[in-house]
Amino acid sequence: MVDWSQFLTNGGTRIDFGRVAEVGVGTVFGAVFTGIVSVLLGLVDIPLALLGGLTNFLASVVGIVAGLPAVIVERGWTAAIPFVLDAGPAGYVAGLSIALVTLYVIAQVVSRVRE
Amino acid sequence: MSASGAGGPRVQDLFNRAASADSLGGVIFQGIGAILLAVGTAIASGVLSIADVVIVPLNALTGAAGQLIDAIFGGAAQIIDFGAIATALSIGPGGMFNLGPFSFALGIGAVLLGLYVLIAYLSEEPTGNFVPGIPFDIPTPGFTGPEEDEEEN
Numbered sequence: 001m002v003d004w005s006q007f008l009t010n011g012g013t014r015i016d017f018g019r020v021a022e023v024g025v026g027t028v029f030g031a032v033f034t035g036i037v038s039v040l041l042g043l044v045d046i047p048l049a050l051l052g053g054l055t056n057f058l059a060s061v062v063g064i065v066a067g068l069p070a071v072i073v074e075r076g077w078t079a080a081i082p083f084v085l086d087a088g089p090a091g092y093v094a095g096l097s098i099a100l101v102t103l104y105v106i107a108q109v110v111s112r113v114r115e
Numbered sequence: 116m117s118a119s120g121a122g123g124p125r126v127q128d129l130f131n132r133a134a135s136a137d138s139l140g141g142v143i144f145q146g147i148g149a150i151l152l153a154v155g156t157a158i159a160s161g162v163l164s165i166a167d168v169v170i171v172p173l174n175a176l177t178g179a180a181g182q183l184i185d186a187i188f189g190g191a192a193q194i195i196d197f198g199a200i201a202t203a204l205s206i207g208p209g210g211m212f213n214l215g216p217f218s219f220a221l222g223i224g225a226v227l228l229g230l231y232v233l234i235a236y237l238s239e240e241p242t243g244n245f246v247p248g249i250p251f252d253i254p255t256p257g258f259t260g261p262e263e264d265e266e267e268n
Contacts, residue, residue: 026139029142030129041156059174092198
């Protein structure tokens with residue numbers, strides 16, 4: 001809190017106009033500096049917001065493009081489940097065979113790409 | 116930050132700061148310090164934002180790669196699990212292939228058949244052909260298998 005006695009002098013019977021003026025001018029200077037800082041940060045926010053938008057856009061594009069294979073693979077597995085469930089006693093062998101064939105294809109493609 | 120009228124909280128705060136300062140020089144010194152701090156904050160925010168342009172998409176790529184790995188191997192495990200459940204249900208009580216006293220033998224047979232498929236897969240000779248067992252290779256333009264490389268040498 002403000003110590004109001006700083007604006008009084010002569011035992012509290014006179015007003016210290018020098019100090020009042022000093023605080024008044026200080027308040028104005030404070031407002032000026034606050035305005036400068038606000039304008040500076042506001043101006044900087046413009047390119048930062050653009051960069052933030054670009055970042056979110058890139059993240060969305062990468063997430064969609066790179067996430068599509070996972071969705072396709074999941075749909076493929078899901079489509080194979082009814083076949084396995086209908087296979088009766090051969091369901092275990094059918095599920096194992098589907099998994100092994102898929103892993104074989106993945107291994108072949110990966111080995112060819114690495115060559 | 117919204118604008119406030121004369122005597123509002125923002126002006127009150129500025130007045131309090133000016134009154135708490137020892138002199139006018141102190142207020143100016145604090146103001147210049149605030150500007151320098153704002154410049155530093157702006158530069159730091161800019162650097163972090165530029166770094167985010169690379170880091171955030173890379174994080175998305177990492178998450179997608181993790182989802183793909185999970186979809187491939189998690190899906191394989193899931194379908195094997197469903198197959199085992201289907202086998203168990205079909206030979207169990209009330210199942211379509213419940214053979215009574217021979218259900219146990221059928222279950223063992225199903226497990227051994229699965230084991231046989233697994234061992235047959237693991238014991239398969241390495242081949243450069245895309246599909247093993249056929250006398251020719253399925254061409255994959257742009258990517259050659261190991262046998263094609265050996266023939267070139």
